[in-house]
Amino acid sequence: MDVATKSESSGLHSSLRYKIIALVGNENVHAAGAADAVAGVQPKLVIEPGTESELAEVLRLANEAGLAVIPRGGGTKLGWGNPPARADLILSTARMTEIIEHAWADLTVSVEAGGTIQRLQETLAQHGQRLALDPLWPEKATVGGVLSTNDSGALRLRFGALRDLIIGATIALPDGTLASSGGKVVKNVAGYDLPKLVTGALGTLGVITRAVFRLHPLPRNTRSFSVFSAKADETQRFVLAVQDSKLAHTFLQSQFSDEAPPVSDILFEGTEAGLTAQESQLRSLAAPANVMEASTPTWAAREELWNFVDPNTTAVAKVSLLPGDLARAMGGVEQAAKLHHLRWRALVYATGLGWVRLEGKPAALKGALQLLRVEMEIHGGSLVALHRPEKMAEFEAWGNPGDALPLMKALKQRLDPKNSLNPGRFVGGI
């Protein structure tokens, strides 16, 4: 069936539809199917603009018509956040995949938002460089999606989060404005730092169309080790001791679960001479605990956590805590899981950011998440429910955004006054 006819039946005004088709081409406008649903909400059309000006124009038309727009990259994390209050159009960056400029001698890269992280890393590796970030599912996740969800992994300890790696961004606003901020140089304080504002904003302020990153060299050599402890407080002591030492480690993560004692994994990068020296320092610091060469799969631990069998009986939450609070927090997870008869495992980086997976009945998952959120927030941290069974979609994803919520709403109002972008998906109903 012709797209124009089909979407008429789903209530999209035909003149708008023709405008969009004229803009991006018939072949880049599709009726949305069940696979395009966003947290259970069915959109009508999927639109794939080829350039950032096309994207901005589609956005402007949709906004003018009062339609709700869901920006989409690889779609790997489309379920994160609250279900949208409305969803009319999926605005996909699938065709915007160009690596605009890898200025390798300047250690920077400019990319379009729709390219995957893996392809970017492959290009950078040709000059011995990397974007020092290890997000989930790099083979599918796009630059724009990873930025919007602020996804970071173990490398964050050493190289910082996306906010520390992004140096420039172009965003499309609902009124069709294409605005750039930051720049192409690593050091730059001219104007407001809007690249940071849109990082982690879940596409609620504008659609990221391109980004500029600072890069790091690939390591010359690496060595990694696992250190086993009997209990969480031993793990915490080890983590804090490493953090307080002169070791120059790149990753440090600890894994906990209901079936095995905790294990911490540490990775070093550098020259062979440097690695040998650090290994011996690590061994004396960890003694009497056993230090073993780590197996490679340990670095896939975060993706492993997401490899669950049944999405209807699993919840995955991102937690943020103080490193000095690690043992208490893990004790809390264990207790909450026990109380609600849940299986559990957790992965916490030395930065204090972690991921907790709970498995069991939806009602029990909800009870445990509520309990854990209260506990995290009391101690100055947070719990964000990234995946929860469809049956508990009403469980608020984000938790308490604090006293700056009215200001966040004011920002949203200034940039997206008609609430067209991802309505209802972000904190406090934004």
Add this chain to the structure above:
Amino acid sequence: MEARLLDELREIVGGRGLISSPEELHTYECDGLTNFRVMPRAVLLPNSTEEVQAIIRICHRERMPFVARGSGTGLSGGALPVQNGIVISLARMNRILEVDFPNARVVVEPGVINLDVTGRVSPQDYFYAPDPSSQSICSIGGNVAENSGGAHCLKYGFTTTHVLGLEVVLPDGLLVHFGGKTLDAPGYDLAGVFVGSEGTLGVATKIILRIVKRPECIRTLLAAFPSTNEAGAAVSDIIAAGMLPAAIEMMDDLSIQAAEAAVHANYPNCGGLLLVELDGPVAEVEALMTDVNEICRSNGASEIRVAQSDAERALVWKGRKAAFAAMGRISPNYIVQDGVIPRTALPRVLSEINRLSEEAGVRVANVFHAGDGNLHPLVLYDRRIDGQEKAAEALSARILELCIEAGGSITGEHGVGEDKKKAMSKMFAEPDLATMQRVRCAFDPLQLSNPTKVFPTPRLCGEKPGEYVAHPAESAGIAERY
């Protein structure tokens, strides 16, 4: 100022917290950029967050603009008072409130001096990484406003990398919290937007900082090259070799002369001096130092020295950090610039600066953070010689244009402030600036917090976006609406 208002303000901060006599106000009429001067109506020296809030509530009620001020060392006029406005000096709010070593966090008030944070945590072998050259006198609050950098930001990042949370008084007097001691607090990264906003979004009253463990060793190498071209080529090779030094600094012959005259750093006499600092585990640093040495030699370094002691290292840095002030030794007047270029454009931009300098008959000394492409050309002139000041200003503006043309920035760490706001429209297109203004309007719809800075044209915020009501200033043609 009306006596009634003065009394009300005095009530908040006490008699010793209010400065209103013209003689005393002179101290506050400019910051480190002395060629702009505006007399404030009054200066307030609050002692607590509550006092800052109370002052700002009055400003809001009276529609009276305010400018927050730290130590006043800024080089772009960010703390320059605005017409009919008051200055809020945070100098008395200088307490370090909390030091948390297990989590490597420090909570400070905005008036705390940058170096005092390191001073406080150094017994436990930690330091606060951002190190602007003025670190012994500049305040953390000022660093937050300007997103200050420093020589070591190549490896350690800028102020924004190290600010995890903020307590802020918004321009309507409301107290809000951005970020916190833990990472990734739910919501927009308002701390990320606030840091570097040059005082235009509100006043920070508490700042949560990250501190860093001192590396096992630090090695500083000085290499003398015939000119900055060879030194620049060595920098490129160091980066291409996959190294990330803690700092790479470059000075040309004029800067070396000035630094020598001022602090006798014992620099070799040459056309281009490179200072490379590596830090980390001893074995790692020594292995890489051998590589750096080799790279410098192969690029024509005539002399290479490695600082042998902490004292030698300190002296090397003293020369570099004193370079701006040292210009006074070789020139009566000078303009400091702060442009940034992609590192690879360095040779081209430098030779163009040399050409322009010869053409204008005005000397330019060059000091750079060479690792990140941040140039600090110092345009030297003598005000007493007719036409020199004009020529120096023109050359200085032309250098900024060169930076923009090369794909760089008009400011790497000093900020836009009053000084470079006109250049903003050369670096950014109109929609870019308009979008930033929309962010500003969300924080400060009445434009009371350091208005007239950063942006080239004054604009008003529509209270309700989309609904048009002409403002008197707009009808009079003295402001345009965003």
